[in-house]
Amino acid sequence: MTGLLIAPSVLAADFGHLADEVAAVDRAGADWIHVDIMDGRFVPEISFGPPIVRAIRKATAKPLNVHLMVVEPERSLASYAEAGADHLLVQAEPGSTIHLHRVLSQIRELGKRPGVVIDPATPIVWIEHVLHLVDIILVMTVNPGFGGQHFLPEMLPKIATLRMICNDRGLRPHIEVDGGQSMDTVRSVHAAGADVIVAGTAIFGGDDYAQAIAAIRSCGIEAGPAS
8 A cells, every 4th residue: 555545533523513524624635534433332432323424424525434333333334324434344343243254244235345443452363354355454543432542552563464464465455543643653653554544633623624634644655655
């Protein structure tokens, strides 16, 4: 992967002006729009449901990168697909689903791009047998469910190992990172093998979204291409 894609996380946007915020980062150069779905069970907080995804869909033509931090995602895949999600990313942990292979196959059958997510303590071995089913691997670089956490540098070897495994198997999924991302972390995660950066506060926390996105992208260019 040679390019660096930027996916602003709307969890950090002003919810009172959500459509305007989404349109603004679209104009500012976002490649994807990242949407975190939290059900209050897999993680303690509750965020969005299909109606909000539908509203976001109306505000942008960019791909909606929807991360389902939920229990039993298989029960809601069709609803999010119908709402306009382009990518559906599900957690690998059994606390989310015990039928990971089946769920990823269902996403593909819905005509959407499947993704698998691993939390900081989740070993790579848990997803080794489904890597061929996914277009996106999301490595959480903080513990999911809360904003404002600091990047965990111990995730860098995990990113590098995943990229090496995929290269060895002739697989070319996007490796996405989410959690504590800023200009200070992008160089290292991109050098390790990530090619999609989810950023919330680093973008929505400032006044100039285009400048923030350009700055993050430039850090990846300075780091050189992910391999």
